Amino acid sequence: MTGRLLAVCVSGSDLLPLPGRRPDRSGIDKKPVAGRVAVGELGLDGDVQVNRKYHGGEGQAVYAYAQEDADHWAARLGRDLPPGRFGENLRTAGLDLTGAVIGERWRVGTALFEVTAPRIPCANFARFWDVPDLVKRFTAHGATGAYLRVLGTGEVGAGDEVTVVERPGHDVTTGLAFRALTTQRYRIAQLEPALAAMPVKDQPKLAERIARATARSGAGVPG
DSSP, X not given: OEEEEEEEEEOTTOOEEOTTSSSSEESOOOEEOOSOEEEETTEETTOOOSOTTTSOSGGGSEEEEEHHHHHHHHHHHTSOOOTTTTSOSEEEESOOSTTOBTTOEEEETTEEEEEEEOOOOOHHHXXXXXXXXXXXXXXXXXXXXXXXXXXXXXXXXXXXXXXXEEOOSSOOBHHHHHXXXXXXXXXXXXXXXXXXXXXXXXXXXXXXHHHHHHXXXXXXXXX
């Protein structure tokens, strides 16, 4: 399965101010950059991740969003949503990111990535777009994009192929994980195959979110 990379985006020093909040800025405002971009273990060269508790770290080093899903929002909101407007590092085309399987691996340029988790939208996303009910609408739609771990450093650039080189045998997709962690917590047990397929330490953000969702729902923790 192969898609294409439309743009590579980083925040650089162009941070979104968040008066009265801690932290008081966000790296969600990302812009496309030209040429090849180095990919390190914690993300793209030039990218800034202010609050790594929720955005960043090894398990969420890079965020990808699909052009097909961006087109949905552009039509609904009647506005242009160029690469970077979702806070994404990679704008893709030709891949169903909602159907991406947790643990699948992508070769992009000379870098190797692993899909780790769906994105859970936060209030900063709504502030960035100035759409007060955006989190609710984004959650209802469910096309969250995919967080990626960097398994192999290298370089990426617009126009690169995005090739799925390995896919686990379970059917736990980012879409299923997102629903189980948000609006359909009764499905949390369905995430067990994703955790069983790899050490929990390799999915720290997803494991933490499962624990929080389980506590809120009162469901049993997947073994």
